[in-house]
Amino acid sequence: MSTSAPETAVGAVDLVGRRVHVKVPATSANLGPGFDTLGLALARYDELEVAVTGNPTHEIEVHGVGEGEVPLDETHLVVRAIAHTFAHAGVELPSIRLVAHNSIPHGRGLGSSGAAIVAGVVAASGLLAGVVDFSADDLLDIATELEGHPDNVAPALFGGLTIAWVTPEGPRHKKLIVHRGVSPLVLVPEHEMSTALARSLQPDSVPHEDAVFNVSRSALLIAALIQSPELLLQATEDKLHQNYRAQAMPETDRLIRVLRAAGHPAVVSGAGPSILVLSSDPSARLDAVRLVEESAETAWQPLPLAVDFLGATVTPVTD
Numbered sequence: 001m002s003t004s005a006p007e008t009a010v011g012a013v014d015l016v017g018r019r020v021h022v023k024v025p026a027t028s029a030n031l032g033p034g035f036d037t038l039g040l041a042l043a044r045y046d047e048l049e050v051a052v053t054g055n056p057t058h059e060i061e062v063h064g065v066g067e068g069e070v071p072l073d074e075t076h077l078v079v080r081a082i083a084h085t086f087a088h089a090g091v092e093l094p095s096i097r098l099v100a101h102n103s104i105p106h107g108r109g110l111g112s113s114g115a116a117i118v119a120g121v122v123a124a125s126g127l128l129a130g131v132v133d134f135s136a137d138d139l140l141d142i143a144t145e146l147e148g149h150p151d152n153v154a155p156a157l158f159g160g161l162t163i164a165w166v167t168p169e170g171p172r173h174k175k176l177i178v179h180r181g182v183s184p185l186v187l188v189p190e191h192e193m194s195t196a197l198a199r200s201l202q203p204d205s206v207p208h209e210d211a212v213f214n215v216s217r218s219a220l221l222i223a224a225l226i227q228s229p230e231l232l233l234q235a236t237e238d239k240l241h242q243n244y245r246a247q248a249m250p251e252t253d254r255l256i257r258v259l260r261a262a263g264h265p266a267v268v269s270g271a272g273p274s275i276l277v278l279s280s281d282p283s284a285r286l287d288a289v290r291l292v293e294e295s296a297e298t299a300w301q302p303l304p305l306a307v308d309f310l311g312a313t314v315t316p317v318t319d
Helices: 076-088 112-125 136-147 153-158 196-200 208-226 229-235 241-248 248-263 282-295
Strands: 019-029 036-050 060-066 098-102 161-167 170-176 183-189 264-270 275-279 299-305 313-316
Touching: 019 153, 019 264, 036 112, 036 153, 036 183, 060 076, 060 153, 060 313, 076 098, 076 112, 076 136, 098 136, 112 136, 112 275, 112 313, 136 153, 136 170, 153 161, 153 170, 161 208, 183 248, 183 264, 183 282, 208 229, 229 275, 241 248, 241 264, 248 275, 248 282, 275 282
Parallel strands: 060 098
Antiparallel strands: 019 036, 019 313, 036 098, 036 161, 161 170, 183 275, 183 299, 264 275
């Protein structure tokens, strides 16, 4: 890690009164063949305000998604990410007030945990501005430590389409700009899916021909997303993870097959159970929504979303 944090702990720093506003996008990882590598930032956001209070304990409010469900103490994921970032910087964590307004669905494969982690990391970087400064690689490194893999936190941090990989020096990323003809649609079911369960269904090894298949489709997917959207149906084919996880989300699997048979580039969004459709024009999204309404056995919420090109933002609040 290359922060400018000193080798010895800075310790207590008077940050009382500092306040920041944070906005973090939803993400969809994998995108079909790009397992644990590709991620896309989507224009649906969690917004938070974090202030250093100097009070005896943390104060936490959650509105919207997760209200009445997530913990309101130091175990809250955003607070844990803030604490982890302060520890990296060698600065003692003061008491904070956190007010979160969440719209990213939880447990649906839209990167809610990655967004919470990124929110905490960038909030901490904003609160520590001028005391300890963080590079983009630092932020990705810290977020990946908490998330376990960079495919969701990279697009949440940087926006757009990201390729993420891991080196001996830590995780790295490359941001690409998505072709303006790509029109994402997310179809969100009522039920959740455990990421841990989805990962447990993944085999330790796959046939050589399946690995080669996915290498070719991943390369094609990059070209389709940034240059040639007409190739998205072929480019989103996958043999590494979706078939193995299908047993845990049978309706997701069935609807993806229905959509793809009708020419829609549909894939599992992240670990699921939501479906991501990478349409090549907005009218195709309407056709996909109608098809799901006709075919689904349970309720699915359609979310026509733009690609977020900015990623997470942190802004000082001075009023």
